[in-house]
Amino acid sequence: MPDVRVCFKEITEDPTLSFAQKARALALAAENSLEYPKLDTQTAEALEERVICDMYEGHAPYKPRYVLPDYSVVLTEGSSWLELAPATTLDEAINTLMIAYHHVPSVTNMPVFLGHLDALLLPFCDDVSDEALYSKIKLFWRYLDRVLPDAFMHANIGPTDNRVARTILKVDAELKQVAPNLTFIWDPQLSSEGILALACDCIIECSKPHIANHPIHTAVFGEEGYGIASCYNALPLGGGASTLTRLNLYEVARRSKDTEDFFATVLPHYIELNCQLTEVRIKHLFETSGFFDSFLVKEGWIHKDRFAAMFGVFSMAEAVNLLQEKEGRAGRYGHDDSANALGYRISEALAAAVTARPMAHVWRNRAMLHAQAGLSDDGGCTPGLRIPYGTEPDPVTHVQALAPQHQFYPSGVSDILTLDETVRNNRAALVQLVKGALSLGFREFTANIAHNDLVRVTGYMVRLSDIKRFQQCGGSRINTTVLGAEAAETGDILHRAPRVVAHEFTSR
Numbered sequence: 001m002p003d004v005r006v007c008f009k010e011i012t013e014d015p016t017l018s019f020a021q022k023a024r025a026l027a028l029a030a031e032n033s034l035e036y037p038k039l040d041t042q043t044a045e046a047l048e049e050r051v052i053c054d055m056y057e058g059h060a061p062y063k064p065r066y067v068l069p070d071y072s073v074v075l076t077e078g079s080s081w082l083e084l085a086p087a088t089t090l091d092e093a094i095n096t097l098m099i100a101y102h103h104v105p106s107v108t109n110m111p112v113f114l115g116h117l118d119a120l121l122l123p124f125c126d127d128v129s130d131e132a133l134y135s136k137i138k139l140f141w142r143y144l145d146r147v148l149p150d151a152f153m154h155a156n157i158g159p160t161d162n163r164v165a166r167t168i169l170k171v172d173a174e175l176k177q178v179a180p181n182l183t184f185i186w187d188p189q190l191s192s193e194g195i196l197a198l199a200c201d202c203i204i205e206c207s208k209p210h211i212a213n214h215p216i217h218t219a220v221f222g223e224e225g226y227g228i229a230s231c232y233n234a235l236p237l238g239g240g241a242s243t244l245t246r247l248n249l250y251e252v253a254r255r256s257k258d259t260e261d262f263f264a265t266v267l268p269h270y271i272e273l274n275c276q277l278t279e280v281r282i283k284h285l286f287e288t289s290g291f292f293d294s295f296l297v298k299e300g301w302i303h304k305d306r307f308a309a310m311f312g313v314f315s316m317a318e319a320v321n322l323l324q325e326k327e328g329r330a331g332r333y334g335h336d337d338s339a340n341a342l343g344y345r346i347s348e349a350l351a352a353a354v355t356a357r358p359m360a361h362v363w364r365n366r367a368m369l370h371a372q373a374g375l376s377d378d379g380g381c382t383p384g385l386r387i388p389y390g391t392e393p394d395p396v397t398h399v400q401a402l403a404p405q406h407q408f409y410p411s412g413v414s415d416i417l418t419l420d421e422t423v424r425n426n427r428a429a430l431v432q433l434v435k436g437a438l439s440l441g442f443r444e445f446t447a448n449i450a451h452n453d454l455v456r457v458t459g460y461m462v463r464l465s466d467i468k469r470f471q472q473c474g475g476s477r478i479n480t481t482v483l484g485a486e487a488a489e490t491g492d493i494l495h496r497a498p499r500v501v502a503h504e505f506t507s508r
Contacts, residue, residue, distance in 0.1 A: 186434075211445040
């Protein structure tokens with residue numbers, strides 16, 4: 001192992017990092033100087049070769065990757081640990097949330113879930129004017145971006161049409177901040193046409209929010225609820241995800257002789273190794289770290305039996321295309337029926353294997369399949385189930401090609417449709433595209449608008465102007481700018497093909 005002091009010295013002397021960023025980097029470097037939880041030989045080799053991946057969460061799991069507290073607990077009951085009384089006014093509610101966020105850990109050491117903000121704040125708004133509400137939300141939004149400058153921080157609103165949700169959409173479109181990320185939860189029985197149109201207008205202005213399919217998510221998570229955290233991860237409310245490990249499907253296909261070998265032998269082998277990696281990390285978190293003795297559990301913000309294990313996959317496109325080549329077929333993923341059918345078959349096999357594999361210390365005793373949005377150093381591999389950047393078809397074909405995939409990925413699957421800026425003159429078409437995609441089974445709908453400064457990378461937000469400044473002089477107050485800059489160099493995110501939404505979308 002290299003001398004860790006050299007690593008520590010490089011971090012402390014890095015001129016591109018702020019002192020807060022240095023502190024976080026030093027903490028991760030210190031953790032990674034420890035021995036990894038013991039793995040068997042095959043799992044360790046697969047991890048070293050990056051056929052399976054631990055997402056660089058750290059060598060000593062001492063906190064869950066994603067924590068989704070039920071913030072209504074602290075708002076209504078207060079906190080003895082934090083010496084907070086129950087909130088009685090909107091100012092107190094916002095102040096309590098601001099305090100609470102600093103005590104919620106995650107893989108980034110910042111909160112990745114801010115709660116269902118409209119539902120949390122509405123009970124405190126009865127005597128608050130629209131002007132005062134706008135002013136308070138705007139200050140709150142600015143605070144979040146300046147004090148917790150991480151694009152994986154995520155707020156939820158919806159599905160009802162209410163004044164807090166509308167104010168948040170108005171402020172988000174106006175400020176165009178990287179943080180927080182935002183999801184509007186849509187339900188055809190609960191969401192008005194007006195609030196959906198406003199959410200689509202916000203997408204046109206700042207490429208936010210995601211739009212989540214509430215009926216589909218509710219069918220998975222039930223009455224106890226869920227939240228959308230970090231990029232587009234659907235997880236149990238009052239719990240979260242202990243870890244996210246992932247499988248590189250392209251590397252699995254590369255190690256396969258043909259399609260039959262892929263399904264019969266190689267894919268099952270690496271599915272099991274990824275499950276074993278997951279189990280080792282979760283065992284350490286639950287049985288060694290002491291995390292679940294924290295006040296978050298004792299006061300009921302979170303519950304240890306509501307933490308999921310996320311089984312991620314990526315590079316579906318490259319895996320399908322390579323298997324097509326090995327079978328002498330020319331069709332390509334996203335454009336050809338046989339290639340798309342092969343992708344659906346892979347997802348079905350993954351879902352069946354993951355659902356059949358029991359795990360301890362895991363919500364409902366099974367991992368949740370997840371289409372993982374990629375890392376900035378995933379050179380040559382397309383995130384999740386996406387169609388390779390620069391080759392995307394028209395929006396309708398794009399949606400129809402990917403919609404059948406979504407049924408297999410209950411903890412999140414998202415694509416990014418990059419739309420030509422002419423959609424500004426045809427906003428109704430975007431509304432129809434959203435409704436069509438969700439009616440076909442999309443779990444989440446996400447779009448970038450060409451020539452917006454604020455864009456999505458894999459799921460998190462960056463400003464192109466921030467990337468340009470970072471490339472010129474280094475450094476950024478926003479933690480995720482460096483990831484966006486790396487992805488721009490290695491992942492072709494700036495070569496997404498903007499497509500025109502020329503007609504209203506009709507599902508068929």
